[in-house]
Amino acid sequence: MITKRIIPCLDVKNGRVVKGVNFEGLSDVSSPVALAKYYSDNMADELVFYDITASAEGRKLFTDILTEVASTIFIPLTVGGGINTTDDFDRVLKCGADKVSVNSGAIKDPGLVSAAARKYGDQCVVLSVDIKRVDGIFRVFAKGGRENTGMEAISWIKKCVSNGAGEVVVNSIDTDGVKKGFDLEMLEAVCNAVSVPVIASGGAGKKEDFVKLFKALPGVDAGLAASIFHFGEVKIQDLKHTLRKNDIEVRL
Amino acid sequence: MIGIIDYGVGNLFSLSSSFTAIGEEVFISADKDMLNKADKLILPGVGAFGDAVRKLKDSGLDVFVKEKAASGTPLLGICLGMQLLFEKSFEYGEHDGLGLLKGAVMPMSKFTQSLKLPHMGWNKLHITNQKSILMKNTSEGEHVYFVHSFCAVGCEDSLAAISEYGFNVTAAVEKENVYGCQFHPEKSGEAGLKILKAFCKEGRL
Numbered sequence: 001m002i003t004k005r006i007i008p009c010l011d012v013k014n015g016r017v018v019k020g021v022n023f024e025g026l027s028d029v030s031s032p033v034a035l036a037k038y039y040s041d042n043m044a045d046e047l048v049f050y051d052i053t054a055s056a057e058g059r060k061l062f063t064d065i066l067t068e069v070a071s072t073i074f075i076p077l078t079v080g081g082g083i084n085t086t087d088d089f090d091r092v093l094k095c096g097a098d099k100v101s102v103n104s105g106a107i108k109d110p111g112l113v114s115a116a117a118r119k120y121g122d123q124c125v126v127l128s129v130d131i132k133r134v135d136g137i138f139r140v141f142a143k144g145g146r147e148n149t150g151m152e153a154i155s156w157i158k159k160c161v162s163n164g165a166g167e168v169v170v171n172s173i174d175t176d177g178v179k180k181g182f183d184l185e186m187l188e189a190v191c192n193a194v195s196v197p198v199i200a201s202g203g204a205g206k207k208e209d210f211v212k213l214f215k216a217l218p219g220v221d222a223g224l225a226a227s228i229f230h231f232g233e234v235k236i237q238d239l240k241h242t243l244r245k246n247d248i249e250v251r252l
Numbered sequence: 253m254i255g256i257i258d259y260g261v262g263n264l265f266s267l268s269s270s271f272t273a274i275g276e277e278v279f280i281s282a283d284k285d286m287l288n289k290a291d292k293l294i295l296p297g298v299g300a301f302g303d304a305v306r307k308l309k310d311s312g313l314d315v316f317v318k319e320k321a322a323s324g325t326p327l328l329g330i331c332l333g334m335q336l337l338f339e340k341s342f343e344y345g346e347h348d349g350l351g352l353l354k355g356a357v358m359p360m361s362k363f364t365q366s367l368k369l370p371h372m373g374w375n376k377l378h379i380t381n382q383k384s385i386l387m388k389n390t391s392e393g394e395h396v397y398f399v400h401s402f403c404a405v406g407c408e409d410s411l412a413a414i415s416e417y418g419f420n421v422t423a424a425v426e427k428e429n430v431y432g433c434q435f436h437p438e439k440s441g442e443a444g445l446k447i448l449k450a451f452c453k454e455g456r457l
Contacts, residue, residue, distance in 0.1 A: 001375065001376075001416060001417065002371065002372075002373040002374065002375050002398075002417065003373060003374045003375070003395065005373055005374065040441065045373075045374055067265075070265060070266050070269060071265075071266075071269040071272070071273075072269075072273070074266070074269075074270050074273065074438055074439060074440070074441055074444060074445060075397070075439060075440075075441050076397060076439050093263050094263060094265065095265070096263070096265045096266045096269070098266070098439065121298065121299055122370075123370050123372060123399045166370070166372075167372075195368055196368065197368060197372060197373070221368075221373065251374040251395040
């Protein structure tokens with residue numbers, strides 16, 4: 001049977017890994033290539049690289065780094081950030097990405113998901129959604145979680161999946177950076193709505209949060225986190241041993 | 253030298269890099285004269301079966317691959333490249349494959365109703381042929397990375413390893429000099445690199 005996946009996320013700006021708390025106040029962590037190698041050696045199942053650079057030079061630096069990562073690390077790589085057109089898909093797929101994550105790009109151009117799925121296959125298109133409760137309703141936020149689009153999140157996700165998104169990353173703004181555990185209520189609503197793999201993001205603070213996630217919601221396929229891995233608060237191998245002890249299937 | 257057959261489907265950068273990482277000389281080409289210089293061939297592939305077969309035929313590479321396989325050149329099909337080795341596929345219609353191995357490709361939805369498709373992620377290998385060359389360095393239960401919605405059936409005579417996903421999924425096949433992996437060895441970490449190494453060392457003392 002397929003294992004639950006543990007995925008470190010590397011936010012890259014100007015060639016360095018950064019991580020924000022609630023998307024604000026970025027702090028430098030480490031070198032992307034070194035960190036990627038470390039994670040791959042320590043049983044990360046997949047890596048997500050998020051390009052948070054705005055400039056053209058930064059973008060070039062990012063694809064250079066991606067190429068270097070893809071030529072030394074042989075696990076699946078997902079790339080996101082600044083993906084607005086199928087040309088952007090092309091740009092990162094050529095550098096060795098296996099999957100491409102779209103967020104604001106899909107909001108700006110509702111045709112992007114279907115165009116990319118037709119061209120590269122559903123398995124290549126990952127929908128990433130930043131969700132926050134507003135008056136008790138799950139709303140989709142854009143621009144790194146700063147702007148309320150007004151769209152209801154579950155119907156947005158269903159629409160994108162029917163257009164060909166092969167996987168959904170659910171990032172809860174409400175729990176992100178708080179380290180009190182994943183947003184189980186939000187994740188359950190998504191799992192009930194779609195049949196593609198669901199990746200939980202936002203809120204992990206300790207190993208037990210992952211145990212709780214996979215125990216409570218068997219429909220969740222993967223747990224994604226950044227700073228707790230980057231700062232060594234949770235070691236991936238250690239986490240996987242704990243999951244296995246709790247009868248959750250993992251790759252070790 | 254390893255030759256990766258480029259017939260216009262998918263990106264071959266990671267695949268090529270994985271051979272470099274295990275110390276093999278490798279090149280990517282669509283040119284038969286170039287590919288003739290390779291002592292081992294890789295048939296990659298992502299996307300739809302019908303489309304891939306058409307592209308192989310249009311470039312005349314289907315005949316080339318069949319001739320090379322018949323002349324004893326070790327050939328490794330990966331993912332859709334493995335599926336192309338079989339006689340037929342029932343992926344959106346009915347298509348003829350290369351017919352190098354006995355068996356057909358069917359939608360996995362026929363065999364599993366309750367599980368998510370594509371079969372995507374890390375799954376365990378169970379070795380069915382203990383004499384398998386491809387699995388020579390692999391231990392029972394090692395994890396490899398899969399992404400597919402169709403699978404090979406009726407290939408008992410070439411079966412080397414399976415994975416369990418509601419039913420027994422054909423994971424690796426081999427018969428004489430023709431080899432195939434449904435999973436992506438170039439995305440399966442150390443476990444995958446060991447399988448590529450076994451293929452590269454095949455036939456060498």
